[in-house]
Amino acid sequence: MNLKKFSGWSPQQIISALIVGGATLMLFLTLQPELIFANNTPTGGDMGAHVYGPAFLRDFMLPHFRLNGWSNDWYAGFPMYRFYMLIPALLVLVVDLIAPYGIALKMIAVIGILTLPVCTWLFGKFSRLLFPIPEILALASVVFLYDESFTIYGGNIASTMAGEFSFSIALSLAVLTFGLFIRAMNEDRGRMITACVLALSALSHGIVLLFVFGGVALIAILWKALNTGRQVLISASLIIGTSILLSSFWVVPFLTSHAFMTDMKYEPRPSGTADSFWQMFFPLPLVLEYFHHTVRSRRVRRMYFASQSCRHLDGGLLHRTRDRCFCKSWWSANHRHVMEPTTVAVSLFASLHVDDDRAI
Template sequence: MSNDELATSTRVVAPRDLVYFERRTKLLLAGGLIFITTLMIFLTLQPSLIFRNNTPTGGDMGAHVYGPAYLRDHLLTSLRLSGWSNDWYSGLPIYRFYMVVPALFIVALDILLPYGIALKLVAVAGLLALPLCTWLFARLARLAFPIPELLVVASTIFLFDESFTIYGGNIASTMAGEFSFSIALAFAVLGFGVFWRGIETGGYRIAATILLALSALSHGIVLLFAFLGYLLILAMHKEPAKWKYGAPVIGTAVLLSAFWVLPFVLNHAYMTDMKYEPQPTGYGESFIDMFFPLHTIFDVIITGFALVGFVSALWWRNFVASWMGIYTVVLTIGVFVARESLPIIGLLWNPRILPFFYLLRYMLMMFGIYEVIVAVARFVSLERTAARVA
């Protein structure tokens, strides 16, 4: 072996190489986890039925078949995003009181695919996007490994949660027709991460603004979650420079979404009352049942770890986890306050707030699990060190 070959074979691995290898390994693990969770969700949704050219139905899904087709055939041809249809007895407003962005996605995809398939692909898009959007949120918020990956698991658990079926966000609700909700939720989660990074760096203004506006224009209830989340993130940063960044982002998003949001809010008196009865009704139901809908063992585990995650976040000044915890408390209060409707907005069925509460609680649970594992590992390490010294 020559001297050059010997030198090459015995080259010391530089710290830079180790950092690169570690970073690449973590990205591969994250990519694998996102792929597996997304594939699991996709297979659960039965792709053979998604790609079958038929008319989607089930729950409210059948009622959503009409709108995008009318938008395509009548409104867009007149350069309009909303209007009036003479169908259904005496007629009805089209996309005046319902969100138009998901319908635009369906119309765009319908250029390439049959209408039924296009609608079903858009219907499941929010579910499939949530794990990736959650990971990007955590990475953009500078959460260290393995927290982003744990939050992917949390969002997946949320999607498979079957304790609610019409509130929105999870698979069951989406299959019942609440696909605009899941799309808006994916936009909101990603927007939180982009906004958090933007506040720190001063960049991403356009992306943070557009994601907030898209979330608002995709679902009227997620609109509240998205805007309040942005405001709470901004409130946790006291520096004037942060406010100079955040206030224009939120203000511009308000202006971008105002063409639909303002008529929606100001004309809520003309909406159909979809509030049902305020929850709890008092007939065998309670707020405890609303906040803890699973088996007692699961609720204790989830909430216990979530409390550990929240307390440890406050102790270690983890602003992202603290934001989640504070927001969870705000949402808890919101379920009580919204029981008799909200001022200005009016009609709001208070259980519709619960999906956001559940999602953030699952995420806080992952923070708590991580903190417990780290604490146990430290304790074991100290025990071993003490044994060696003795």
């Protein structure tokens, strides 16, 4: 290893590399790499149901230059990749070119987990947050990944190991999108890469599609509120419009075909004796008060962090399902009482340390 390349690094850069690299390595070891690279069939939770799809895409649809189609292998036939996300399956097939199919599927299944800390750190850097806020955000993403208070809503390790790996990939891309979008608004560059990453996030999971487009729209609105020039609207319109066009081949049929979707019969929240509106929304008044303060002080990045805190409260982080563990970690289901205010506190603490004029 050539150590000269690192001799010019500042202490901040070294700390950043150690935190982000160390977090990624810890996650990788938690996921048991010896099992990831074992040539077998992935299973556990809903994971076994995902083995079929990419192989069918490879063997029957791609040879006919199609990205969706029809299978007669189950029920009386069912649509393939009309109502389920395509990008993760294509990633599996790319890795399948150089690795056995089972290993390829497992590698893509964990890629969203392994990339969330670095994407969160990049979000902080692109947003011009001062050191060590990007590093704190990266560590906060690790805490979220180890959270076991929910096991199927998506994003954390437990949900991903149960088969929600498309969600984790989309989540990493969504966080990166927010950072790229803020950089595009600040520096008026990188609009095409931002549009492409936004489209990839939307094409990776239908639920993430909703809040990634909502998030970039929110950033654009806040930026416009503090900037009277037309350039903000032009840049935002170009990015969002391009991403819609890039993803419309799958998103438009998906959104317009609800009548043919299966009703999952999810019950409304709150429900049961262990659930209440108080548990779901108790930090909300504090966040709303902070948002009111940031609007009056006209600090756009503080406004964004406050609004994102509001969205986190309604985005699934406070949900609780059965207490079932899929992996060993430091966090038990009972820690959700710590996790809920911590999520808000990290966002608000970060917003207080934003430098509006200086990029690190």
